[in-house]
Amino acid sequence: xxxxxxxxxGGYELKKAVKEHLVGRGIKVVDLGTSNTDSVDYPIYGKxxxxxxxxxxxxLGMVFCGTGIGISIAANKVxxxxxxxxxxxxxxxxxxxxxxxxxLAMGGRTTSVDLAIQMTDAWLDTEYEGGRHQRRxxxxxxx
Ligand code: RB5
Numbered sequence: 001x002x003x004x005x006x007x008x009x010g011g012y013e014l015k016k017a018v019k020e021h022l023v024g025r026g027i028k029v030v031d032l033g034t035s036n037t038d039s040v041d042y043p044i045y046g047k048x049x050x051x052x053x054x055x056x057x058x059x060l061g062m063v064f065c066g067t068g069i070g071i072s073i074a075a076n077k078v079x080x081x082x083x084x085x086x087x088x089x090x091x092x093x094x095x096x097x098x099x100x101x102x103x104l105a106m107g108g109r110t111t112s113v114d115l116a117i118q119m120t121d122a123w124l125d126t127e128y129e130g131g132r133h134q135r136r137x138x139x140x141x142x143x
Contacts (some may be wrong), residue, residue, distance in 0.1 A: 001027050001028065001059050001060070002027075002028045002029075002030060002057070002058045002059055003022055003027050003028070003029055003030070003033065003048055003058055003059065003060045003061065003062060004029075004030045004031075004032055004053060004058035004060075004062075005019055005030070005031050005049065005061070005062045005064075006031070006032040006033060006034075006046065006049035006061070006062075006063050006064075006071075007033075007034060007042075007045060007063065007071070008039075008040050008041065008042035008045055008066070008070075008071060009034060009038060009039050009067045009110035010042075010064075010066030010067075010108050010109055011042075011063070011064025011068070011071065011106070011107070012034055012035075012036065012037050012064070012108065013037070013064065014064050014077055014106060014107075014108035014111060014113065015020075015031075015062070017062040017113040017117070018062060018064070018106075018117065018120055019117065021117050022120070025124075029047050030055075030058055032045065032052060033048070040069075042065040042070040043070070043071075043074040043076075045063065045065075046063050046070070046071040046072070046073070047074050047075070047102040048073025048116070049061040049062070049075060049101065049103065050076075050077075050078035050081045050083070051078055053078075053080075053081060053102050054079060054081055059102075059103065060102055060103065060104075061075070061083070061103040061104075061127050062103065062104050062105075062106075063083065063103060063106075064107070064108050065105075065108065066108060066109040066110075067089075067107040067110055068086075068105040068106045068107035068108075068110070069085060069107070071105055072084075072103075072119070075103050075124065076098070079143070080102075080141055081102060081103055082095075082099050082100060082101045082103065082137065082140055083101060083102075083103035084099055084101040084103070084105065084122055084123075085105040086104060086105070086106060086123070087106075087107075088115075088117050088119070089115075089118050089119055091117075091119075092104065092119035092120070092122040092123040092126075093122045093123070093126045095123065096122075096126040096128055097126055097128060097129045097132070098129065098133050098136075099137065100133070100137050101123070104119070104123050106119065
């Protein structure tokens, strides 16, 4: 599996920690930047990661900014992207079960590394439930 990751400066450190964890799980990670904590604009990185997922270059994507809010908004503007901003393991689980989220967003200034890793694993290890959720996911994908 290939997962694309991207962040702005506010999410850079958390991205680095999550990326290490993904590699440790045997996942191939494509890092689309940023590559340090110098100030950059999160829409550029959210869009790049979302386009990698939407085009099929990566199966899933993970994005990080200070809060996860701006970069998730950017990602969700790309057609076919369902990016869930998560702050708990329950949210990470539900965004796979119900939304079949193909991207996950987290805040580097609001989330500990430990929680980020737990949420990442919950998202990756949970199955999409389909069924009644498929109609809604189809509606999202048509937007
Ligand atoms: C950058 O300072 C900050 O605004 C950004 O990382 C993010 O939190 C925006 O939603």
